[in-house]
Amino acid sequence: MxxxxxxxxxxxxxxxxxxxxxxxxxxxxxxxxxxxxxxxDDAVVRDCNGNLLSAGDSVVVVKDLKVKGSSINLKQGTVIKGIRLVDGDPEHIEGNSDRIKGLVLKTCFLRKG
Incomplete structure (x- = not known):
């Protein structure tokens, strides 16, 4: 074998x-x-459904998330517009929501929107 x-x-x-x-x-x-x-695999960033993500895409949060350092939670369905990819880390993206700026999110909680 x-x-x-x-x-x-x-x-x-x-x-x-x-x-x-x-x-x-x-x-x-x-x-x-x-x-x-x-x-x-280091260069490929995928959402929770396996779709390829690239810089500038919009993503949707698939689960309510607590934000460290803030009393505001990200609710399911929140849209994060204009994401930025983290160099060398395919599991994280950077982006801004309407209420919170400078977020770093795990891609397993996001889907391409």
């Missing part, structure tokens, strides 16, 4: 081949068998 690498996203070793791709059943990440996607 060929040596199947651990998942580059979550690090779990419970991976299996599926055609030309390797699949991680723990986080549902798929990557090509021959390619090294660790470098590519």
């Amino acid at each position: 060929p040596d199947i690498p651990a998942c580059p996203r979550c690090g779990m070793e419970n991976t299996y081949p599926d055609g030309d791709n390797c699949v991680c059943p723990d986080c549902a990440h798929e990557w090509p068998v021959a390619g090294n996607t660790e470098v590519d």
Whole structure:
């Protein structure tokens, strides 16, 4: 049996081949068998549904979030316009809501809007 690498996203070793791709059943990440996607994953920013995000996009908060350092909460459905990507960190974006400026948000709580 060929040596199947651990998942580059979550690090779990419970991976299996599926055609030309390797699949991680723990986080549902798929990557090509021959390619090294660790470098590519650093440059790709995705929302909670797996849609690609780029600078200037608008996103919607999918869950009520408490904001550290503020008594204001971000409600589900709040729109964050004109996001900025954080260099070297595909799990965070920067943006402003109507009520709070200078937010840093995790992409797992956002969907492209």
